[in-house]
Amino acid sequence: MKNGEEVSIQLPEIKMTTESGPLVSQRPTAVANRKTDVMHTVIRFLCLLTSVTALSVMTTAKEASTISLYGFSLPLSSKWSFADSFEYLVGVTAAVAVHSLLQLLINVSRLSRKSPSIPSRNHAWLIFAGDQIFAYAVMSAGSAASGVTNLNRTGIRHSSLPNFCKPLHVFCDRVAVSIAFTFFTCFLLAISVLLDVLWLSKY
Amino acid sequence: MKNGEEVSIQLPEIKMTTESGPLVSQRPTAVANRKTDVMHTVIRFLCLLTSVTALSVMTTAKEASTISLYGFSLPLSSKWSFADSFEYLVGVTAAVAVHSLLQLLINVSRLSRKSPSIPSRNHAWLIFAGDQIFAYAVMSAGSAASGVTNLNRTGIRHSSLPNFCKPLHVFCDRVAVSIAFTFFTCFLLAISVLLDVLWLSKY
Numbered sequence: 001m002k003n004g005e006e007v008s009i010q011l012p013e014i015k016m017t018t019e020s021g022p023l024v025s026q027r028p029t030a031v032a033n034r035k036t037d038v039m040h041t042v043i044r045f046l047c048l049l050t051s052v053t054a055l056s057v058m059t060t061a062k063e064a065s066t067i068s069l070y071g072f073s074l075p076l077s078s079k080w081s082f083a084d085s086f087e088y089l090v091g092v093t094a095a096v097a098v099h100s101l102l103q104l105l106i107n108v109s110r111l112s113r114k115s116p117s118i119p120s121r122n123h124a125w126l127i128f129a130g131d132q133i134f135a136y137a138v139m140s141a142g143s144a145a146s147g148v149t150n151l152n153r154t155g156i157r158h159s160s161l162p163n164f165c166k167p168l169h170v171f172c173d174r175v176a177v178s179i180a181f182t183f184f185t186c187f188l189l190a191i192s193v194l195l196d197v198l199w200l201s202k203y
Numbered sequence: 204m205k206n207g208e209e210v211s212i213q214l215p216e217i218k219m220t221t222e223s224g225p226l227v228s229q230r231p232t233a234v235a236n237r238k239t240d241v242m243h244t245v246i247r248f249l250c251l252l253t254s255v256t257a258l259s260v261m262t263t264a265k266e267a268s269t270i271s272l273y274g275f276s277l278p279l280s281s282k283w284s285f286a287d288s289f290e291y292l293v294g295v296t297a298a299v300a301v302h303s304l305l306q307l308l309i310n311v312s313r314l315s316r317k318s319p320s321i322p323s324r325n326h327a328w329l330i331f332a333g334d335q336i337f338a339y340a341v342m343s344a345g346s347a348a349s350g351v352t353n354l355n356r357t358g359i360r361h362s363s364l365p366n367f368c369k370p371l372h373v374f375c376d377r378v379a380v381s382i383a384f385t386f387f388t389c390f391l392l393a394i395s396v397l398l399d400v401l402w403l404s405k406y
Contacts, residue, residue: 085350121404128400136342136393143343144350147288190339197331201324201403 037117040195041107047188048100051138054181055093058086061174065167078171085144086175089182092141096134096185103127118199128196135189142182149175240320243398244310250391251303254341257384258296261289264377268370281374288347289378292385295344299337299388306330321402331399338392345385352378 064077080086107117118124149172165172267280283289310320321327352375368375 132393132396135339136389139339139342140346143346147347147350186339190335193335197400197403200400 033116036195036199037107037111040117040192041104041111043188043192043195044100044104044107047185047192048097048104050181050185050188051093051097051100054178054185055090055097057174057181058090058093058178061086061171061178063168063171078168080175083145083148085141085148089141089145089178092134092137093182093185096138096189099130099134103130121200121203124196124199124203128193128200131189131193131196135186135193138182138186138189142179142186145175145182146179149179236319239398239402240310240314243320243395244307244314246391246395246398247303247307247310250388250395251300251307253384253388253391254296254300254303257381257388258293258300260377260384261293261296261381264289264374264381266371266374279370281371283378286348286351288344288351292344292348292381295337295340296385296388299341299392302333302337306333324403324406327399327402327406331396331403334392334396334399338389338396341385341389341392345382345389348378348385349382352382 058080062077062079064075066073066075080090110117110119118127261283265280265282267278269276269278283293313320313322321330
């Protein structure tokens with residue numbers, strides 16, 4: 001790992017030294033490094049946005065209505081905290097938002113000091129582990145929530161129950177939007193994992 | 204990549220050549236390689252076992268019962284193919300079983316020919332991608348199914364519906380066992396991904 005090379009891109013008097021063997025071969029790597037760092041930062045930012053969106057859309061989902069079943073009128077109220085899966089989704093997206101914000105701050109401060117965003121192998125392994133665990137958690141939360149929503153939408157097929165999303169369509173739409181953003185967060189984290197592995201495989 | 208080194212561990216006359224510089228430093232790597240290959244093969248085998256178990260337990264889950272709701276007796280029958288999440292779980296575990304079987308056969312044939320189980324970088328990337336995608340898919344399937352089962356077990360909280368798992372406890376238990384094996388498959392695939400990344404970071 002040679003950390004100081006980015007300087008040689010901007011200062012022409014240091015460029016002179018790049019005529020020697022090892023530095024010439026390292027220069028494209030430094031540029032590629034910077035590109036990867038910027039890409040990583042952009043992904044962190046997007047990930048923060050999508051997880052916060054998923055979180056806020058889910059926590060504001062709430063609706064009350066009535067449903068008639070076999071001639072009875074049942075009161076029906078929906079709130080995100082009534083289903084375990086939705087609570088799990090809120091917890092996981094909140095954790096991912098905090099993780100993304102932390103990594104974003106670290107990346108931006110490192111980029112502004114023109115040092116590489118991943119300083120060492122151990123740090124790279126740590127980020128890989130974090131991203132991988134959060135990617136699995138987000139995938140799990142999105143799937144659990146969409147399993148429940150799908151059940152709400154189609155009615156429960158093994159008994160003759162009605163479709164809950166007809167009287168509660170605003171609630172169901174909000175939940176669907178939140179789940180879509182959760183899956184997009186998972187996709188971004190998977191790309192982040194890929195970038196970590198690329199870093200690990202290069203250095 | 205030097206492929207022929209494993210021979211030097213078993214034949215003493217070739218051991219003589221390991222006195223030269225590069226080969227001495229490569230020898231522990233060859234032993235470590237072999238260990239990693241054997242570990243990878245064991246994980247593939249376990250993964251095949253758990254995915255086939257999850258698949259067979261789920262596809263044999265079926266029960267019929269009745270439930271009384273507001274004085275009415277409702278017929279209730281449960282089968283894995285009635286819920287989308289359970290169908291998804293069956294599809295994913297079947298795909299993982301096929302993937303594990305293929306990789307196991309490739310690994311075993313390569314190990315028996317004493318060649319390394321991962322012949323090239325491109326192959327390693329391919330295995331990493333496959334393992335990662337299947338790990339996400341299995342995590343998603345397990346979570347979706349457990350979201351639905353959890354709903355079955357606790358009843359649906361936003362209306363006053365009964366607990367479906369009381370009359371259908373055999374079905375619910377089978378589904379729970381299948382989901383447990385699905386999560387264990389996910390754990391094994393995650394270890395497999397870690398081994399792939401370790402390989403990529405080393406060579």
